[in-house]
Amino acid sequence: MIETKSERHILSILVENQPGVLARVAGLFSGRGFNIESLCVAETTDPLVSRMTLMTDGDMGVLEQIKKQLNKLVNVLKVIDFAGAGFVQREMALIKVRARPENRAEILRMVDIFRCRIVDVGTECYTVEMTGDEGKISAFLSLLKPMGIKEIARTGALALAREKNGGQM
Amino acid sequence: MRELTGSEILLETLKQEGVDTIFGYPGAAVIDIYDRLVKTDIKHILTRHEQGAVHAADGYARASGKVGVCLVTSGPGATNTVTGIATAYADSIPIVVFTGQVPRTLIGNDAFQEVDIVGITRPCTKHNYLVMDIADLTRVIKEAFHLAKSGRPGPVLVDLPKDIMSMKGRYDPGKDIKLRSYQPTYNPHLKQLAKVVTLIKGAKRPMIMAGGGVILSKASGELRKFAKKIVAPVTATLMGLGCFPPEDHLWLGMIGMHGTYRANMSTGACDLLIAIGVRFDDRVTGKTDAFASQAKIVHIDIDPTSIRKNVPVTIPVVGDCGLTLGILNELLEKEDLNGIRKLREPWLDKIEGWKNTKPLAYEQGEKIKPQHVIETLYRLTGGRAIVATEVGQNQMWAAQYYHVDRPNAFITSGGLGCMGFGLPAAIGAQIARPDSLVVDIAGDGSIQMNIQEMATAVQYKLPVKVVILNNRYLGMVRQWQELFYDRCYACTHMDYAPDFVKLAEAYGAVGLRATKPDEVERVLEKGLALDGPVLMDFHVEPEENVYPMVPAGAPITEMLLV
Numbered sequence: 004m005i006e007t008k009s010e011r012h013i014l015s016i017l018v019e020n021q022p023g024v025l026a027r028v029a030g031l032f033s034g035r036g037f038n039i040e041s042l043c044v045a046e047t048t049d050p051l052v053s054r055m056t057l058m059t060d061g062d063m064g065v066l067e068q069i070k071k072q073l074n075k076l077v078n079v080l081k082v083i084d085f086a087g088a089g090f091v092q093r094e095m096a097l098i099k100v101r102a103r104p105e106n107r108a109e110i111l112r113m114v115d116i117f118r119c120r121i122v123d124v125g126t127e128c129y130t131v132e133m134t135g136d137e138g139k140i141s142a143f144l145s146l147l148k149p150m151g152i153k154e155i156a157r158t159g160a161l162a163l164a165r166e167k168n169g170g171q172m
Numbered sequence: 173m174r175e176l177t178g179s180e181i182l183l184e185t186l187k188q189e190g191v192d193t194i195f196g197y198p199g200a201a202v203i204d205i206y207d208r209l210v211k212t213d214i215k216h217i218l219t220r221h222e223q224g225a226v227h228a229a230d231g232y233a234r235a236s237g238k239v240g241v242c243l244v245t246s247g248p249g250a251t252n253t254v255t256g257i258a259t260a261y262a263d264s265i266p267i268v269v270f271t272g273q274v275p276r277t278l279i280g281n282d283a284f285q286e287v288d289i290v291g292i293t294r295p296c297t298k299h300n301y302l303v304m305d306i307a308d309l310t311r312v313i314k315e316a317f318h319l320a321k322s323g324r325p326g327p328v329l330v331d332l333p334k335d336i337m338s339m340k341g342r343y344d345p346g347k348d349i350k351l352r353s354y355q356p357t358y359n360p361h362l363k364q365l366a367k368v369v370t371l372i373k374g375a376k377r378p379m380i381m382a383g384g385g386v387i388l389s390k391a392s393g394e395l396r397k398f399a400k401k402i403v404a405p406v407t408a409t410l411m412g413l414g415c416f417p418p419e420d421h422l423w424l425g426m427i428g429m430h431g432t433y434r435a436n437m438s439t440g441a442c443d444l445l446i447a448i449g450v451r452f453d454d455r456v457t458g459k460t461d462a463f464a465s466q467a468k469i470v471h472i473d474i475d476p477t478s479i480r481k482n483v484p485v486t487i488p489v490v491g492d493c494g495l496t497l498g499i500l501n502e503l504l505e506k507e508d509l510n511g512i513r514k515l516r517e518p519w520l521d522k523i524e525g526w527k528n529t530k531p532l533a534y535e536q537g538e539k540i541k542p543q544h545v546i547e548t549l550y551r552l553t554g555g556r557a558i559v560a561t562e563v564g565q566n567q568m569w570a571a572q573y574y575h576v577d578r579p580n581a582f583i584t585s586g587g588l589g590c591m592g593f594g595l596p597a598a599i600g601a602q603i604a605r606p607d608s609l610v611v612d613i614a615g616d617g618s619i620q621m622n623i624q625e626m627a628t629a630v631q632y633k634l635p636v637k638v639v640i641l642n643n644r645y646l647g648m649v650r651q652w653q654e655l656f657y658d659r660c661y662a663c664t665h666m667d668y669a670p671d672f673v674k675l676a677e678a679y680g681a682v683g684l685r686a687t688k689p690d691e692v693e694r695v696l697e698k699g700l701a702l703d704g705p706v707l708m709d710f711h712v713e714p715e716e717n718v719y720p721m722v723p724a725g726a727p728i729t730e731m732l733l734v
Binding site for chain 2: 019022023026027030031034064067068071072074075078079080081
């Protein structure tokens with residue numbers, strides 16, 4: 004295929020909520036050499052259907068194959084590619100940061116500026132809950148880094164298409 | 173609604189699906205099924221290895237166009253099917269494989285003869301199932317058959333825990349399948365076809381490349397009409413052989429790594445390539461950048477993932493090959509194609525020139541030439557045999573010199589290239605077509621991979637004829653070593669081989685041998701005339717090569733010739 008520029012895409016994949024479906028999707032990516040940057044799976048309002056939100060990258064040809072191959076899986080109901088469409092993207096992270104007495108005020112200020120929350124306080128650590136897009140999370144992490152990040156847990160990207168007539172938030 | 177055991181529900185549903193033959197091998201986890209199976213009219217063929225059972229079901233499917241069915245036990249029985257399943261998957265062959273599983277309470281416990289066969293076969297089946305509730309059993313079996321034979325066909329596996337097979341449940345034969353998102357596209361987009369017609373009318377050097385999809389969709393008749401109508405020469409991939417009559421002046425021969433000179437040269441020179449039911453395998457395209465580089469490409473296939481996977485396409489058409497060709501033929505009916513033959517003349521002349529300067533050829537020598545064996549077989553059988561092949565040089569010579577003229581008559585492992593496929597597949601084909609002459613063209617290497625199935629052929633009185641081109645080498649690998657690895661024949665010399673004649677006799681079959689060129693015809697005549705299974709051992713020129721040959725990764729117009 005003609006090489007084109009690699010792009011990052013977020014795919015929303017509606018699948019039948021059955022055992023083994025995640026393995027089919029994950030196996031498709033590993034078996035065909037496609038990349039998964041992040042993956043989130045949970046039930047939708049219909050208990051028989053789950054939504055997988057998957058971040059991947061590749062050139063146009065690769066992305067076309069990814070979408071076609073996903074659609075070919077019997078348990079996959081629908082594949083939505085958010086590229087080119089308006090969508091809302093959020094990720095949540097829990098960050099355990101070292102909170103020495105001299106840093107505590109600074110951490111609290113940053114938590115305030117980034118509109119995060121402290122959800123657990125220990126003698127030496129704060130656990131911060133934050134949501135945002137990728138840029139916001141990485142900006143926050145780089146500010147916390149000098150103080151010492153002990154642990155981090157991230158959900159990976161979640162996304163939904165914007166309503167057609169909806170305004171920007 | 174009746175109460176039946178799981179085994180009875182399985183067998184009832186198989187009958188509803190029209191299954192008349194099962195290829196299989198019993199074991200503890202499927203003992204309940206076998207206990208009921210022998211009390212039905214379904215014929216069971218006991219192979220000598222589970223791999224043989226799957227290949228036989230596959231050969232049955234290829235020769236009959238129906239779904240092949242296979243039944244094996246859990247654990248090693250199940251893992252032995254994997255190579256056969258992958259073979260069917262690579263060539264899109266409709267089979268359903270039933271595997272036994274340990275009782276549900278033991279699943280996940282590393283129980284005796286337990287493997288996660290659904291996990292193991294996920295990437296080499298079209299779909300697979302583990303049945304965990306007897307209420308799902310009928311639906312799952314129906315879905316398995318529907319999936320195997322519809323759209324782009326393929327193998328489906330159903331894993332059956334032992335306790336479900338012995339317990340009772342309600343049997344509802346009318347149970348509907350529910351596949352919410354599985355809807356193969358059979359009908360092509362008419363706007364796309366209109367564009368195809370325009371391209372055809374303007375093309376000076378069109379050609380058609382037909383593949384296994386044409387055989388699977390039973391489209392050979394429409395293809396023949398189409399080619400004549402648009403006056404375009406036709407090549408076929410290995411999987412497409414039999415879709416076009418070899419004596420027709422539009423026939424180019426096979427394309428690809430061991431394709432004919434004129435087919436490969438035409439691909440390089442054509443200005444329109446109409447690819448039907450193919451997937452542009454690397455053995456067909458050679459270097460993809462150079463493949464059909466002057467041509468606009470029309471690609472017709474039922475599987476959207478095949479389109480634009482390996483080569484860029486001008487007009488993609490997703491649809492059933494047979495339906496699409498039928499509609500194209502109707503559309504062309506309304507067109508004025510009178511001038512078309514005139515327009516194509518220089519192109520056809522050019523191809524005729526290629527055909528005459530570089531025909532398929534070999535030189536006779538003191539030893540038997542393998543090509544000579546196949547040519548003689550072709551002549552003696554009048555081209556009417558169903559030919560199964562093993563994999564390697566034997567397969568390529570069979571493709572080049574046995575000019576199959578009908579679909580479903582050339583049975584070969586194209587995509588996976590699975591040695592050991594031919595004999596069990598020939599057995600399956602013989603069951604499907606009891607009145608046909610079935611010949612397995614083999615090498616001395618590959619025949620030994622499933623030679624145990626000779627016992628199956630003898631037990632069921634299947635008159636399969638095996639032609640061994642015995643060169644004491646793993647010939648195709650040796651050929652690569654000769655041409656590209658300085659003749660370092662690393663581990664390809666089979667210094668010791670059994671006496672195939674005695675081996676045939678030990679199995680209760682007939683064994684024959686030819687060691688000189690003038691014995692070839694007599695041995696073939698004698699072997700083909702016998703009623704039962706016959707194994708014919710031809711001691712051929714050990715270092716004969718398959719030509720033409722396109723080195724891997726080279727453009728297909730750059731061939732090594734004799």
